[in-house]
Amino acid sequence: MIKMVIAAWESYFQRVNKLFENLSDEQLQKQVAPGRNTGVYLLGHLTAVTDGMLPLLGFGEKLYPELDKIFLESPDASGLKTPPVAELRSYWKAVNEKLSKNINAMNPDNWFTRHSAVSQEDFLKEPHRNKLNIIINRTNHQSWHYGQLLFLQPGAD
């Protein structure tokens, strides 16, 4: 069961990662659709969301908390200074490497313990708010934006 959930996460991570690798910096600067987020913003957004999974899952502190203000709390074109694309690409790589290493080392039982954003008290009432559920929800979030990022590539659906 755990394997299925992790495999789905891995599968979408690989797709998104391959897409980012295939897209040039120039392609990433473009909006995925008229008036919508740019590829760069979504790269930063997915990096910040993945980075946020580290403390939620008990894997340590965020590597790049400074991304939150730009890519989680503010919309695209907020006027905030964003890191260069090359730097964002390296952040994306680093957070996913750290996440993946910790996921693989995780004790199976630990997946069913509460994630750090839910209190002990609430967890007793809502035991599904566990660490594995974070993976399920973040996989869906990633595939949502994957569908949009595909539009930066000619011919993809």
Place this chain on the structure above:
Amino acid sequence: MIKMVIAAWESYFQRVNKLFENLSDEQLQKQVAPGRNTGVYLLGHLTAVTDGMLPLLGFGEKLYPELDKIFLESPDASGLKTPPVAELRSYWKAVNEKLSKNINAMNPDNWFTRHSAVSQEDFLKEPHRNKLNIIINRTNHQSWHYGQLLFLQPGAD
């Protein structure tokens, strides 16, 4: 565990369903991004994919197998005659009602049995190819297209 997976499916179904309800027939006729699928095509596509879950999960035959040729095997603007939008909306409703009814009535153990597209022999080697995995993968597929359909709505991200 099963509840978590079903809850994630339900959550994305509700989002997609609400979006389809909020979009007018006219909005659905538009492409989600320049040169990409129309809302109508994605409505037909998601209906056909959801319909296909019925036999995979052992819930009976597809209700609208005639959609496969138009919305699974052919791209948008294939020139094939498509059902009117009102009809597609009613198909979407019907397949999801049938699916939901059967999901709720499913015996928990049954989720870990093989789905109908995998042979007994392959299943022994790959036990993750079970019915619950279909739900995980189809949830991701639905959220992928959900991210795209959002572009038919002004201001959504």
